[in-house]
Amino acid sequence: MSASNLLDLDVTSKSDPMVVVYAKKSDGKLEELGRTEVILNSLNPVWIEKVSIAYQFEMVQPLIFHVYDVDTKYHNVPVKTLNLRDQEFLGKGSCGLSEIVTKQTRSLTLNLMNKNWHGGMRKFGTLTVRAEETIASRSAVEIKFRCSHLENKDLFSKSDPFLRISRIVESGGSIPICKTEVVDNNLNPTWKPVCLSMQQFGSKDTPLVFECFDFNSNGDHVLIGKIQKSVADLEKLYKERSGVNFVFPTSRQGHEKVLKGQLFVDQLFEKEQFSFLDYISSGYELNFMVAVDFTGSNGDPRSPDSLHYIDPYGRLNSYQQAIREVGEVIQFYDDDKRFPAWGFGGRTTNGTVSHCFNLNGSASDFEVEGVEGIMGAYATALHNVSLAGPTLFGQVVNKAAEIASRSLSSSNNKYYVLLIITDGILTDLQETKDALVRASNLPLSVLIVGVGNADFKQMEILDADSGPRLESSTGRIATRDIVQFVAMREVHSGQISVVQGLLEELPGQFLSYMRSMDMKPLTFHAGQPSTS
Incomplete structure (x- = not known):
């Protein structure tokens, strides 16, 4: 946030402004979302401290911005602990979050108003609010998988396989991040390409689990086999045009049966994935x-x-x-x-x-x-x-x-x-x-x-x-x-x-x-x- 032409309420110097950001709830109550730092002696401040808001497309998210002049005696006090009643109110502005994010400049300038000022409502400078989306990376990989010689799990027809991809987390468990479509009645399926964002797979060295299931309409899918590989491993498979064998857990702890069925990477390339x-x-x-x-x-x-x-x-x-x-x-x-x-x-x-x-x-x-x-x-x-x-x-x-x-x-x-x-x-x-x-x-x-x-x-x-x-x-x-x-x-x-x-x-x-x-x-x- 930045401001221009703020009201000067200090006698010997300029105002020391801070912004407090609120979300206006459906019942009209204000919920404080965060505060900027105090900028000393400035009527045209540019604040560094940002306020994080969870953007929700499906809701109108009204935001209220209050600008205060912080009294000198509080300058060494953490802003979060400041009592706002002890500070001079300079003005307020309001808008919806979607009004900011739809602008090509990704910013909106609001006229500050102060209805408490003698003489009624008048303008008290402007506040410019800029929104920045916190995306770690736009990188993604598009991968096309194929299998050969899968084990048949159906009695009267062939298996209906699909792949489920999960990321292994530090606790040792796994979180599903993606799955392919089901290919009916086929032990040598080729699936449509899947796209994995870096947010989903973490880094190229993060271990991923690839499980191949036989689809059942009652939701009780049967495991055909699984493989653990990273995106870096998949890149190697793609370059070498080689396959990797599925394994199947056995009753003996830590022992896995190596299967005839193999997973191949027919296509793999990096791309930008926009929000x-x-x-x-x-x-x-x-x-x-x-x-x-x-x-x-x-x-x-x-x-x-x-x-x-x-x-x-x-x-x-x-x-x-x-x-x-x-x-x-x-x-x-x-x-x-x-x-x-x-x-x-x-x-x-x-x-x-x-x-x-x-x-x-x-x-x-x-x-x-x-x-x-x-x-x-x-x-x-x-x-x-x-x-x-x-x-x-x-x-x-x-x-x-x-x-x-x-x-x-x-x-x-x-x-x-x-x-x-x-x-x-x-x-x-x-x-x-x-x-x-x-x-x-x-x-x-x-x-x-x-x-x-x-x-x-x-x-x-x-x-x-x-x-x-x-x-x-x-x-x-x-x-x-x-x-x-x-x-x-x-x-x-x-x-x-x-x-x-x-x-x-x-x-x-x-x-x-x-x-x-x-x-x-x-x-x-x-x-x-x-x-x-």
Whole structure:
């Protein structure tokens, strides 16, 4: 942090400023995160002491900065023990953490205010806050593994092998860091390349355990064999084009049986692996889109029992809650804050049922201004659109995919996030799968929030976290998993809401797209320091 033109409260010299940083919690209370050192006799200080904050994409993280002039008699007292009531208050500033990290300069200048000063609020200099991401290293290695002559563990077919890689820790135990996909019915499998970051494997000499398992759908996977090697050992195997034999533990302590099956390294190279914030601060944007379910099963919006009931006292219904909670987080990552907003399953003013209509009622323009614009368009649409049905996602997903696809041809730096809020069971499950598979190689993620008490099993199929990737009616497999689903009725543990829990996955989906397309941050140059 640094400041300019601070208020001078000392008579014979200049102020001796210090900054105290707070996080503003959801209940409005301030939690102190840290303090800088005191800079003597300066109205334009540059502090060295940094304050560490855990960045959480899925939350708005409001920060408050208080600047104090520390009294001379406390100059030899550790700053952490200073009683702030004994110091002169110079001013305060506030912002969200995401407002800082989305700037290309990775810094934000705040006007300091002091409402206690005689004559009311006025400016008291500026505070510049710079954020720096503490990444030890961007180094990663991409490795392609192959096995030969694995032992068969299945009775009526061949094993379905996958590799699990774990790092050995000082205590002697091991922590899993990565696993390959499952290759069905094959004793000589070749897996897709895996990428290990230096944070995961430590150093090239850190011992890693490679376990090969036969996959079983009940989760009871059978060990085929294991090997202990470091990344340095793997580099040697790759250069020498040689394999290494798996071993299998025996009942005799410390004794292992050497197996015929071998592990080979077909490909190994080092690469830079960029963080989510590397991309965002270089100019990539997240564009928010929303689609709201207007089917009849929501209930008459005039009835307090309806999922669409607008409470006259301002209590948000589930649709409003989901729009606000997702929108308020994502809006900071979108420059123009103009959001496409649609409805589906409603009978519009022309009397026809539409499965993708503009929420604002416009014939041509589907964008609204900011999160409040979505909230306003939604409330208005409830007066102008009759609830109908059935529940179809296909047209909305196709519309979002069309926008994401157009952005590729104009090479703008946007990644799209479609929020679908629904209460019902899909009528077009296969068409929706087809649309999602087609969209899986586009810069797009689909967040689905289920409201009400319907059976949401279909949504869990679309969110392929615990099952196979989506397959289209033509047999095409999704390039990557782009869907996340959560039911609003589920209680999320901890401080964050269910909907915020949904957003936790988004940076990972963004990175999976960027890495699969081999796209780098816009302004990144080799040797650039790891600031954010």
